[in-house]
Amino acid sequence: MSASSAPGCPVHADSRSRWALNPRNNMPSLPNEPINVAGSAASLPTQRDMSSIPMNAQGEVWQYPSPQQMLNAMSRKGYDGTNPEDVPAMVAVHNWLNEGSWEEILKWEKQYFK
Numbered sequence: 238m239s240a241s242s243a244p245g246c247p248v249h250a251d252s253r254s255r256w257a258l259n260p261r262n263n264m265p266s267l268p269n270e271p272i273n274v275a276g277s278a279a280s281l282p283t284q285r286d287m288s289s290i291p292m293n294a295q296g297e298v299w300q301y302p303s304p305q306q307m308l309n310a311m312s313r314k315g316y317d318g319t320n321p322e323d324v325p326a327m328v329a330v331h332n333w334l335n336e337g338s339w340e341e342i343l344k345w346e347k348q349y350f351k
Contacts, residue, residue, distance in 0.1 A: 262292070267306040279321035281305040286332060290339045301332045 258265055269283045281304040288299040302310065304324045311319050 267302060268309055269303055269306050271305065271309075279308060281308055281321055281324055288332070288339075289336060301335070302328065304328050307331070 269285075271280045283303045283305045285303045285306070286301045288301055290299045291297070292299050304327075307328050308319065308321055308324045311324075
């Protein structure tokens, strides 16, 4: 794929864009309702789980994407062949990996900050 035919970034810094970046974390605000991609608007759970990973000094923690948000993000990025039935398991693995990675970071840092 040449540089001229490469797809552009699906997220834009323009504050008027549907995928505008949140200045607090440089992440887009992900829609949590079905979006119609390729003629299909799959409806998945919209419940989001809280992580144990701190976001800031005020005690806020990150919130994981819902299965619907994960599917919407994948569709936005061109992964239109994703089976919606698989997405809840993908979200569970995503969250598990993040939590496990955070635990490893804490273990590593503990040796330097006792």
